[in-house]
Amino acid sequence: MSPLSLDLSPDLFPALTEAQADPDGPGAHRPALRFGDRSLTYGELAATASPLAARVAEAGRIAVWATPTLETAVAVVAALLAGVPAVPLNPKSGESELGHIVSDSAPTLVLAAPGTQLPPALAALERLDIDIDTSAPTTSLPSPGAPDPESPALIVYTSGTTGPPKGAVIPRRAIATTLDALADAWQWTGDDILVHGLPLFHVHGLILGILGPLRRGGSVRHLGRFETAGVARELSEGATMLFGVPTMYHRIAETLPDDPALAKALARARLLVSGSAALPVHDHERIAQATGRRVIERYGMTETLMNTSVRADGEPRAGTVGVPLPGVELRLTEEDGTTAVEAYDGETVGEIQVRGPNLFTEYLNRPEATAAAFTEDGWFRTGDMAVRDPDGYVRIVGRKATDLIKSGGYKIGAGEIENALLEHPGVREAAVTGEPDADLGERIVAWIVPADPQSPPTVDELADHVARRLAPHKRPRVVHHLDALPRNDMGKIMKRALTHD
Template sequence: MSPLSPALFPALAEAQADPDGPGSHRPALRFGDRSVTYGELAATASPLAARVAEAGRIAVWATPTLETAVAVVAALLAGVPAVPLNPKSGESELGHIVSDSAPTLVLAAPGTQLPPALAALERVDIDVDVAVDINVRGRGTASPDPGTLETPALIVYTSGTTGPPKGAVIPRRAIATTLDALADAWQWTGDDVLVHGLPLFHVHGLILGILGPLRRGGSVRHLGRFETAGVARELSEGATMLFGVPTMYHRIAETLPDDPALAKALARARLLVSGSAALPVHDHERIAQATGRRVIERYGMTETLMNTSVRADGEPRAGTVGVPLPGVELRLTEEDGTTAVEAYDGETVGEIQVRGPNLFTEYLNRPEATAAAFTEDGWFRTGDMAVRDPDGYVRIVGRKATDLIKSGGYKIGAGEIENALLEHPGVREAAVTGEPDADLGERIVAWIVPADPQSPPTVEELADHVASRLAPHKRPRVVHHLDALPRNDMGKIMKRALTHD
């Protein structure tokens, strides 16, 4: 499939053109007990696309529902940028996003109560069930002109860890090329049926999890909310792929010993994919041992969509995010941001920079931030630190801002220490940070959720454990015991919330 075609969803375009054709009856989206075929999706999304075509920008109240998927598809058919809104965002954050992106409409499911921050926007209710009933027998409704591949498709707001969230403007070109590159890497076809329970306001759940199957002409079954029983049911009833984040796979790993039906269902899957954060090696191994299937990881971010992945026909090596996707250039650089790290030794740490058609266009209304994000020769500075193995596999060791620890003359990535700590039987969860040290520059600090709070592992025990697996200079010097690690909606550990107070 050529990304040069303006049709992001060829199967949907076919259903629009021929409502009685065989492709119109193929299942497209299913959320719980509600579903639409490609013909029904075309009959629902096309009139909505005509309704919003002159809107400028639209906001989508991105609940994990059929209505959200239809709203985003309609916006893409109309060539109108959609701004997915996280329903869990606070008033201040929502107010900033609405003010910054200036949508004229907000699309939501009927009966949904919207917060005051959206009160000034004209509301359009999406009643999928009524729309299907009214329109499905009509001849295909022509969609507005979707624009070119550089036309903005989505404005997705970053997490805002260092300031107010920034709106990454994602063009149609980036969506098409990323999804086609993943099709190559994962051998993803229209015969695949994807199951996931991810939120729909970010790249993983929305672009990969909803738009990905639609671009292939396949189908997606969304769980509404993640449950291991739902995963087992869908994989046992024909689903071929599972997308999840590490917290989901951790729950799967914890459940497997007492749930043979789940193990059997996972063993049937063609592909198990984890992303949005690193999946601990011990969860990899527990799932592989119970199911005979290995989870593969990919690496991307809002501004770049997907950069690398373990390929379906490659080695599913735990702790790595595979190799660069087709069309993506990737390099590691020294701290100066320009000197390339040439080593493929699995040890030399550098910042990941990427270049390719998968990149966003700009940060909305932030020209200075956009300029600062790129090098003079067009490479995007990801802020992620990694090493490369001799065969080119990339291993991410942490974020430059929070996970690169300079101790005793060494540059150390927090991620590999966290994986080593998680291999200790007394550790349930782990995070690693650095703190100033007069002698070492920085000392390594471990934040531990013990498996048994009444008998937590000691700093000496954990230091010896890490030193024996990695190297003595990577051992933690300080250990804090916690009841739980602070995490965001995607399950990522919020290290800035870890304090000594």
């Protein structure tokens, strides 16, 4: 493993700075961003983003209406050039949630693509349209000094499963160190061309998917909307990396048997990366069998950016999120939150805690929540439960709040049962929860979308299937059949919406 050089300089995008300094140099003509048939070179991005940066430099804090468009990417780059914190807004958020975010973050401006209709919750904000004008001269920024690496870069709001969304304040330091750690783990260079179709209001799509290529001096091709045909086209035309979430890779796995062009295109990719939720082992294997390429997984969250990954030069082991990234400390703890789990046996479950330069600084306006998120010795409590294999690979088994099931004296992670259920031919989708049981403490409940709704697998059939693959105490005692599982915008299953009515 090569040592990581932690570049804490305020210059997040050296290639863009070079293009800004020398608009006629070779670096200025390199492709930077492409959304559909619209694209910008580094020189054009500098010419577009720097005047916008000059306009917002004194804004204090800005909101960005984060549609999957070229305008969103330019707006965020401009904010980072100006050293102004940006608040990406999810265009699918409801009025109440948007109202809370605007009230909490108090932006002075909202940036949006021309012609975009904004909701009433943003009516009180001054609007600034993002003008993609590549003919404008590159503007020198009026900033009196370079931004501090500890200064806020983005304020990204969490999903708010236990209350209103909280704004995680992400400093420039966290963005730089995470992207450099991933460059080390993935052998990511300026020669890479990334394709993705993720939304741009969260860490995965925006920081990894847009800012990541720009920091390397490479390029990104955004599909606008994920389609397997778009993936095949871009990978066939020179793209080297694909970022996606499990629902996207599931669609790929379903499409592959009837689409040899897609299989051929994926086989050409240097790196296929999945994140934001666990990719079922069944989909891993189907993709590997059809393409000869294995998807690797990484693990992160809004507050920590990226914590672990399977390395490009490591074993792409399905069902794991690899090893801690350079610069990241990771430990597992017992239920008391302080006693370390020392076992590397692939069985002993503990809560993941991390610390390192990749972490956020605070929840905006929430000092009590910030304090509660950290241990006294500075470790961030992720709430994710995991085990470690003998060689240090981390396997996440679920969330502490929803996926840790205590049954018959055992601590069981829902994730491994879900993977086992997905290996059953009669199961299309699966989620596992626990419910109170007078004898066991909690019993395991499976929520199944059957492959054939007219002939769904029975509870006995699924219980025997899981018992054979894992252990008898991990078998589901109750099975519910559904038409679909409730999911959020990232494809994560919303287990709190699964009720026993």
